[in-house]
Amino acid sequence: MKHLRLSIIGFGVVGQGLAELLATKRELLRQHYNLDVTLVSVANSRHGFIYRESGLDIPTLLGLAASGKALTNHPDITHWPRALDGLRATGGDVLAEATGTNLRDAEPGMSHIRAALTQGMHVISANKGPIALAARDLLELAHQHQVQLRMEATVMAGTPVISTILEGMAGARVHAVRGILNGTTNYILSAMAGGRSYAEVLAEAQAQGYAEPDPTADVEGYDAVAKTLILAALVLGHTLKPDQVARRGITAITKEQVLKASHEGKRIKLIASLQPVADLADCPLEARVEPIALPLSDPLARVDGVMNAITFQTDTLSEVTIVGPGAGRLETGQGLLADLLAIAKTIPS
Numbered sequence: 001m002k003h004l005r006l007s008i009i010g011f012g013v014v015g016q017g018l019a020e021l022l023a024t025k026r027e028l029l030r031q032h033y034n035l036d037v038t039l040v041s042v043a044n045s046r047h048g049f050i051y052r053e054s055g056l057d058i059p060t061l062l063g064l065a066a067s068g069k070a071l072t073n074h075p076d077i078t079h080w081p082r083a084l085d086g087l088r089a090t091g092g093d094v095l096a097e098a099t100g101t102n103l104r105d106a107e108p109g110m111s112h113i114r115a116a117l118t119q120g121m122h123v124i125s126a127n128k129g130p131i132a133l134a135a136r137d138l139l140e141l142a143h144q145h146q147v148q149l150r151m152e153a154t155v156m157a158g159t160p161v162i163s164t165i166l167e168g169m170a171g172a173r174v175h176a177v178r179g180i181l182n183g184t185t186n187y188i189l190s191a192m193a194g195g196r197s198y199a200e201v202l203a204e205a206q207a208q209g210y211a212e213p214d215p216t217a218d219v220e221g222y223d224a225v226a227k228t229l230i231l232a233a234l235v236l237g238h239t240l241k242p243d244q245v246a247r248r249g250i251t252a253i254t255k256e257q258v259l260k261a262s263h264e265g266k267r268i269k270l271i272a273s274l275q276p277v278a279d280l281a282d283c284p285l286e287a288r289v290e291p292i293a294l295p296l297s298d299p300l301a302r303v304d305g306v307m308n309a310i311t312f313q314t315d316t317l318s319e320v321t322i323v324g325p326g327a328g329r330l331e332t333g334q335g336l337l338a339d340l341l342a343i344a345k346t347i348p349s
């Protein structure tokens, strides 16, 4: 049996989703993957970092989180007020980074990931910030320390986009990428195609939990920009800065524009795109996030609701489209779980 000691930093929707999957799939992991995972530490910003050498009890942790009680109520733990200090003092085999995304300096996730890689831990990240701003530097750091950095959950949650393109389609040359990479905006635009206003649908999306109380990151396209940066680095090998992605969100889209597109047999979608451009000297890629009216013959046009989709144009497979969930507790936990299993496959028993 292989044994992995796991630390989860960021114990919100996604961190808890991963913990829940580890608990519910414990037998499956043992039987099918010969793997036993011990969750040795967990951290959030309010309660800090807790550690237990023999492993934390996941149902206890989920119960504390659900009832709003401090994680420090878990029995027999050692506590550090700051995650970074706890991580440096305790370590483990794998860090799951699931703190909030920020595209300014990617903190606190950047420091957590750098610290883990430097002390020889593998890292799996749901946090888009560090990967969007520094994927190639962080992969180099991982390489230097002979560990892996994986980030399946950062683009389309657990729907396998990054592993499919890098591993499943290894050797194929990608010419261009286009995708619907944000579920909130797709939900809003899909509902507007039924004749409703932006404001009305946004309010409904907020009430149903599909949109944040502050929806700026989604509706202004910043979330899609983060994923575009990640794909530019991983799939096309170019590190772009956020301001090198031409960005237009959906806040100015009217009911009339959406209905006009429908009458013309089209659907307006927020499309993230990447295309190599030979004559752009300062930036070899044209990167855009913008609403586009797509003909129904386009595979992305019929992807509705919170679903996400991505189309790769390649030399060997022409066009490949992947459709699936792009957010959610267990959906994103699945992306981290798949990364954890990919790492486990490479370590000796």
Ligand SMILES: NC(=O)c1ccc[n+]([C@@H]2O[C@H](COP(=O)([O-])OP(=O)(O)OC[C@H]3O[C@@H](n4cnc5c(N)ncnc54)[C@H](OP(=O)(O)O)[C@@H]3O)[C@@H](O)[C@H]2O)c1
Residues within 6 Å of the ligand: 009, 010, 011, 012, 013, 014, 015, 043, 044, 045, 046, 047, 083, 098, 099, 100, 101, 108, 126, 127, 128, 129, 153, 154, 157, 326, 327, 328, 329, 332
């Ligand atoms: N939700 C999704 O469907 C989804 C999908 C794909 C990717 N992601 C990405 O996954 C990450 C987590 O998302 P989420 O929805 O789980 O967010 P969330 O519910 O807001 O959880 C974020 C967690 O990070 C903790 N945190 C913040 N600063 C910290 C620090 N300095 N040290 C330790 N913990 C800290 C927060 O602590 P408190 O609990 O004390 O506030 C919270 O537990 C984000 O980067 C997000 O972009 C999310």
